[in-house]
């Protein structure tokens with residue numbers, strides 16, 4: 257695991273955007289695994305600016321998202337479909353037929369999970385998977401206790417995750433379930449880039465840095481993956497800012 261310590265959110269975002277851009281430049285038909293949440297927003301902003309400035313095309317890029325809420329329509333402003341369309345797909349010109357998210361609206365949830373895993377398999381797995389990390393160490397929506405060999409499945413969101421995401425729903429009824437790529441599915445990615453910013457991620461990052469795989473902290477599954485880069489800022493690492 258390569259750990260890059262940066263000063264702050266901005267530096268993390270610039271560096272992560274550069275890594276994604278380099279991947280697409282070297283492999284214009286790359287399959288990108290993408291995350292939502294607050295953490296990668298700055299990365300996506302820099303990527304959009306840089307791709308426009310350097311005329312980098314995303315027309316052949318394919319994307320698969322980690323997760324989607326169950327029980328809200330794709331058109332809901334807080335759905336991950338809406339987030340991706342607004343922040344990534346439209347501004348980068350990623351074609352609708354090339355961008356994939358789980359369908360959280362279906363009543364056939366089990367079939368949807370199987371479909372999503374098969375789709376990723378048919379894409380010959382993810383070339384670069386971007387991950388955020390939850391305060392409790394979740395990756396995607398894989399909550400503590402999720403088996404490390406899990407495939408795409410439905411999850412009941414924990415109190416910690418519901419609390420962290422309540423700000424996006426502002427008193428509105430909040431979804432309590434989601435469909436998420438499993439940890440086993442995530443581990444099949446060829447390369448993984450995990451981003452962490454802010455002191456609320458300190459404990460989760462410290463568990464990851466311990467190098468001990470523990471199903472109570474889902475992100476520690478990454479310890480066994482051969483190609484992981486963590487970009488974390490000084491608050492998440494709880495250290496004075498320095499590059500390691």
Ligand SMILES: O=P(O)(O)OC[C@H]1O[C@](O)(CO)[C@@H](O)[C@@H]1O
Pocket residue numbers: 291292293294295296387388389390391395396397417421
């Ligand atoms: O980046 P944030 O908003 O702190 O969220 C961390 C993680 O939590 C999720 O938003 C799910 O709760 C993930 O998509 C994300 O990686």
